[in-house]
Amino acid sequence: MAYTEEELKKELETKEYEYGFYTDIESDTLPIGLNEDIVRAISKRKHEPEWMTQWRLEAFAAWKQMEEPEWANVHYKKPDFQAISYYSAPKKKDKYESLDEVDPELLETFNKLGISIDEQKKLAGVAVDIVMDSVSVATTFRDTLAEKGIIFCSISEAIKDYPELVKKYIGSVIPIKDNFYAALNSAVFSDGSFCYIPKGVRCPMELSTYFRINQAGTGQFERTLVIADEGSYVSYLEGCTAPSRDENQLHAACVELIALDDAEIKYSTVQNWFPGDKEGKGGVFNFVTKRGICHTNAKISWTQVETGSAVTWKYPSCILKGDNSIGEFYSIAVTNNYQQADTGTKMVHIGKNTRSTIISKGISAGKSQNSYRGLVQVNPKAKNARNFSQCDSLLMGNDCGAHTFPYIEARNNSAQIEHEATTSKIGEDQIFYCNQRGIDTEKAIALIVNGFSKEVLNKLPMEFAVEAQKLLEISLEGSVG
Amino acid sequence: MLTVNELHASVEEKEILKGINLQVNPGEVHAIMGPNGSGKSTLSTVIAGHEDYEVEKGNILFDGEDLAELDAEQRAHKGIFLSFQYPVEIPGVTVTNFIKTAINASRKAQGLEDMPANEMLKKIREKAALLEIDSKFLSRSLNEGFSGGEKKRNEIFQLAMLEPKLAILDETDSGLDIDALKIVANGVNKLKNKDNAVVVITHYQRLLDYIVPDYVHVLYNGRIVKSGTKELAHELEAKGYDWIKQELA
Numbered sequence: 001m002a003y004t005e006e007e008l009k010k011e012l013e014t015k016e017y018e019y020g021f022y023t024d025i026e027s028d029t030l031p032i033g034l035n036e037d038i039v040r041a042i043s044k045r046k047h048e049p050e051w052m053t054q055w056r057l058e059a060f061a062a063w064k065q066m067e068e069p070e071w072a073n074v075h076y077k078k079p080d081f082q083a084i085s086y087y088s089a090p091k092k093k094d095k096y097e098s099l100d101e102v103d104p105e106l107l108e109t110f111n112k113l114g115i116s117i118d119e120q121k122k123l124a125g126v127a128v129d130i131v132m133d134s135v136s137v138a139t140t141f142r143d144t145l146a147e148k149g150i151i152f153c154s155i156s157e158a159i160k161d162y163p164e165l166v167k168k169y170i171g172s173v174i175p176i177k178d179n180f181y182a183a184l185n186s187a188v189f190s191d192g193s194f195c196y197i198p199k200g201v202r203c204p205m206e207l208s209t210y211f212r213i214n215q216a217g218t219g220q221f222e223r224t225l226v227i228a229d230e231g232s233y234v235s236y237l238e239g240c241t242a243p244s245r246d247e248n249q250l251h252a253a254c255v256e257l258i259a260l261d262d263a264e265i266k267y268s269t270v271q272n273w274f275p276g277d278k279e280g281k282g283g284v285f286n287f288v289t290k291r292g293i294c295h296t297n298a299k300i301s302w303t304q305v306e307t308g309s310a311v312t313w314k315y316p317s318c319i320l321k322g323d324n325s326i327g328e329f330y331s332i333a334v335t336n337n338y339q340q341a342d343t344g345t346k347m348v349h350i351g352k353n354t355r356s357t358i359i360s361k362g363i364s365a366g367k368s369q370n371s372y373r374g375l376v377q378v379n380p381k382a383k384n385a386r387n388f389s390q391c392d393s394l395l396m397g398n399d400c401g402a403h404t405f406p407y408i409e410a411r412n413n414s415a416q417i418e419h420e421a422t423t424s425k426i427g428e429d430q431i432f433y434c435n436q437r438g439i440d441t442e443k444a445i446a447l448i449v450n451g452f453s454k455e456v457l458n459k460l461p462m463e464f465a466v467e468a469q470k471l472l473e474i475s476l477e478g479s480v481g
Numbered sequence: 482m483l484t485v486n487e488l489h490a491s492v493e494e495k496e497i498l499k500g501i502n503l504q505v506n507p508g509e510v511h512a513i514m515g516p517n518g519s520g521k522s523t524l525s526t527v528i529a530g531h532e533d534y535e536v537e538k539g540n541i542l543f544d545g546e547d548l549a550e551l552d553a554e555q556r557a558h559k560g561i562f563l564s565f566q567y568p569v570e571i572p573g574v575t576v577t578n579f580i581k582t583a584i585n586a587s588r589k590a591q592g593l594e595d596m597p598a599n600e601m602l603k604k605i606r607e608k609a610a611l612l613e614i615d616s617k618f619l620s621r622s623l624n625e626g627f628s629g630g631e632k633k634r635n636e637i638f639q640l641a642m643l644e645p646k647l648a649i650l651d652e653t654d655s656g657l658d659i660d661a662l663k664i665v666a667n668g669v670n671k672l673k674n675k676d677n678a679v680v681v682i683t684h685y686q687r688l689l690d691y692i693v694p695d696y697v698h699v700l701y702n703g704r705i706v707k708s709g710t711k712e713l714a715h716e717l718e719a720k721g722y723d724w725i726k727q728e729l730a
Contacts, residue, residue: 435553437583451573
């Protein structure tokens, strides 16, 4: 890494979260339950064109025929899909008069993450005197991008303003019938982000879905569409490190990436949804479908740090359609207490000389279960395809579990596929060694975990790297001794 | 500096130390010798504060303070350092990052700010030179893939960086060839001054040719059965431990 940790820290201290936008949606809530009328009503509230309404209805019809998948290594009480309200505009109502009324544990976490007081207030839902003017920030930001012809807006706006692009690409990587949750998302998605990078343009800044503060109001069913036109480059950041306490139990997002010839998309996620309490009560179910398609010479990198959610079901994938295209997946998944994660990737090699790399780091503590599930598929025409997979698991304590489910399907003799897997345990001798050098147990665990996760942390954009390190530390607090 | 009084300690309900008495003063070098299983490593581990070891009787005073209530990291902050017989690996954490974390943890405990980066770098360079450590070594993962000699040299590097009052060297000579042994011993001797003390735990006389002890103690079956000057080490080398055993029988 070119930067030292100190430099990163310094950079973070001086750097504000300067990017972001916020879309105001008229606030009202639809009755609970899901049927065609509700799907139509969602589309209508969002003033969508007829083709979009039809697309949603088609998805809904497909979803009705589908069953919730059961193959993942997770156990939970299935949500009652008729007991959910599918359209609820982000509420911006202040819940408290001052920070004194907020859960001190939450505030402590904010402090550890180094979140400013104003942001803390926003996140916790406290009335703020000075409202940060996100609209004006967004405007300046969009002007810079507009000069380069980059479109970065909410998916709702994109449907209205760039219908041709949306129509062409939405559902092109994740078809509406792809899976149960993707079909549900396609039918009822509330909002999300849209990004288009024109031919040959290198996006000059990291695109970030939200202001850190806006994240607090994110809806249940996000839809993201990123299109990198020929020869373009974009680095995209999603999520936030601040803990999101959300009343919505079910989150089913869809992210589609399209990297046209010679384009590159780097997509980084830090996910920290409420994982439930120490007894495993509450917590978010995060059922996400993420997939990208690479055309000739294109490259897609997924980097994710997953620390939150009670149940995670997520497999960011790459379809390596074009010759010489490259897919990468770098993941850190942390589970503690009663969390369950079943996460991994799919690398589908279709083009010649396609290459993929998978580095997965699973960290389990408490009574949690952490599974890596990955598919490497080499199709008959994918001559000289290469894959390297490395899955490492770190266990803390005796009550947690780590599982690896690698699937390899090679239908071309020239394919080279390597898979390495390790499982280790944070040893008491490692902790004692650190203690003897004056490092307390919490810090020792953080040090060991960061060392273990280093290869993936190094792939994160700088803004995220140090925050992600702190997040790992906080997520595992109290997990040993 | 270190006073061990009638120390009885056990691990997994098995008594290993059966009444140890030891007085180490500033500026002194003590050697503790003894056959396998006599309790040498247990003694160092108990002084360092491993929680699996139960002190049944007696106490350990450090600068007059009873260590009973202090955790291992607090003892480290007070200036107790243990060079491990088998240093553990911590993958992905570099030698440099580890020592920085350790130094700043101790500084924090003393109410000091983190050591400024340039000062840290200077100190690392200086101590690495003292122990003839290559700069490439410093960016390797702690003890991962290290040879026996590299591990021990790294322990002494940490000792040099942390500058403790009391250094306990547990079988530092094992796994070292003669050249590495000289470098390590030379490093320890240069760090030695009138205000700090060293306790060397070893099977063999060899290391004591280079780190010359003021006192030699023989540990056998959980007790110090004989104490003397460096001549005692020579005698042991010549006669073996059976001589002591017979004397006790």
